[in-house]
Amino acid sequence: MAAITAVSALAAALAAQDAAIFGYGVAGAHLTGSRQDAAEQDWVAHNKARDTLTAMISQLGGQPVAAQAFYQLPFPVQDATSAMALAAYLEDGVTRAYLGIVAVSNQRLRDFGAVAMQSSAGRAAYWRGSTQAFPGLDP
Amino acid sequence: MPDIVPRRRLLLASATTLPLLLATAGCRSSDAFTGPDPLAGRPRPAPDVVTLQAVIASEQNLIELYRTALSGDSAAAGPAQELKPLLAQHEQHLTQLRARLIQPPGTASAPASASPASASPSVSPASASPASVSPSGSASAAAPAPVTLARLRAAEGASAAGLVRRLATVEPALAQLFASIAACDATHVTALGG
Numbered sequence: 001m002a003a004i005t006a007v008s009a010l011a012a013a014l015a016a017q018d019a020a021i022f023g024y025g026v027a028g029a030h031l032t033g034s035r036q037d038a039a040e041q042d043w044v045a046h047n048k049a050r051d052t053l054t055a056m057i058s059q060l061g062g063q064p065v066a067a068q069a070f071y072q073l074p075f076p077v078q079d080a081t082s083a084m085a086l087a088a089y090l091e092d093g094v095t096r097a098y099l100g101i102v103a104v105s106n107q108r109l110r111d112f113g114a115v116a117m118q119s120s121a122g123r124a125a126y127w128r129g130s131t132q133a134f135p136g137l138d139p
Numbered sequence: 140m141p142d143i144v145p146r147r148r149l150l151l152a153s154a155t156t157l158p159l160l161l162a163t164a165g166c167r168s169s170d171a172f173t174g175p176d177p178l179a180g181r182p183r184p185a186p187d188v189v190t191l192q193a194v195i196a197s198e199q200n201l202i203e204l205y206r207t208a209l210s211g212d213s214a215a216a217g218p219a220q221e222l223k224p225l226l227a228q229h230e231q232h233l234t235q236l237r238a239r240l241i242q243p244p245g246t247a248s249a250p251a252s253a254s255p256a257s258a259s260p261s262v263s264p265a266s267a268s269p270a271s272v273s274p275s276g277s278a279s280a281a282a283p284a285p286v287t288l289a290r291l292r293a294a295e296g297a298s299a300a301g302l303v304r305r306l307a308t309v310e311p312a313l314a315q316l317f318a319s320i321a322a323c324d325a326t327h328v329t330a331l332g333g
Contacts, residue, residue: 095322102318107307114303114318118325125326133228135322
């Protein structure tokens with residue numbers, strides 16, 4: 001099995017962040033009150049993470065890939081319930097992507113990936129209403 | 140008629156002269172073989188194994204805390220319906236961690252988990268020491284401290300932090316398992332009101 005390079009792992013996380021940013025824009029439109037506030041906070045957090053990952057990729061000599069104009073949603077989002085399900089789905093994707101960074105050999109990147117996983121797993125638990133035994137890993 | 144050296148005497152002579160020859164040549168028995176001296180005892184476990192054993196012990200500590208919290212003696216931690224799913228997830232963690240531990244036949248099992256009363260928020264290999272297990276049924280043994288939500292939160296947070304500290308010392312697949320469990324532990328902190 002080929003070793004996971006730092007740049008490729010960071011690029012995968014960047015792609016997940018870009019998808020989350022797009023998806024939260026859709027989800028937030030179907031939420032109100034405190035849930036909408038939470039969606040906005042999470043959207044801001046993902047934007048910051050995207051900027052961080054872009055800088056890290058550039059520092060390592062990689063070329064950050066720009067976000068797509070449109071992302072295919074996994075299911076229709078028509079109400080608050082489906083909006084929250086989408087948010088949880090997006091966070092699960094972000095968690096999986098950061099798990100990939102944990103596999104690289106650089107210790108600082110492993111720590112970075114693990115801490116980021118805790119944040120995204122926490123957001124996923126909020127939107128899902130329950131915790132998972134192995135965030136980021138296949139069930 | 141030539142003397143025929145009895146077979147037994149010949150073999151005995153070989154058994155006693157070979158070590159003598161090796162000694163006079165400055166050799167140890169292991170020099171005649173590649174690898175470690177087979178007479179030196181069991182080799183020490185690899186670092187990954189030691190780490191995994193410590194993590195397993197830490198997970199067992201958490202499980203014991205939850206079980207104590209769910210028992211009739213400690214009602215301070217809150218409703219069972221909130222704690223049981225978290226306990227179930229820790230039991231899944233333990234199953235996966237044990238599945239990663241490959242022990243040769245005849246080796247001792249992993250160190251016994253520490254008693255709940257001795258479990259501290261700080262997770263370290265020392266907390267998995269079997270010497271910290273208090274004897275059961277002792278009239279002089281102090282009652283275990285009540286397991287409150289705050290204590291569970293602290294234990295979960297310490298577990299998550301401890302797992303992240305160990306990431307650099309293990310191979311990638313195990314690091315990913317540790318990170319995933321740490322992420323779960325972090326969500327438990329929030330679920331417990333943190």
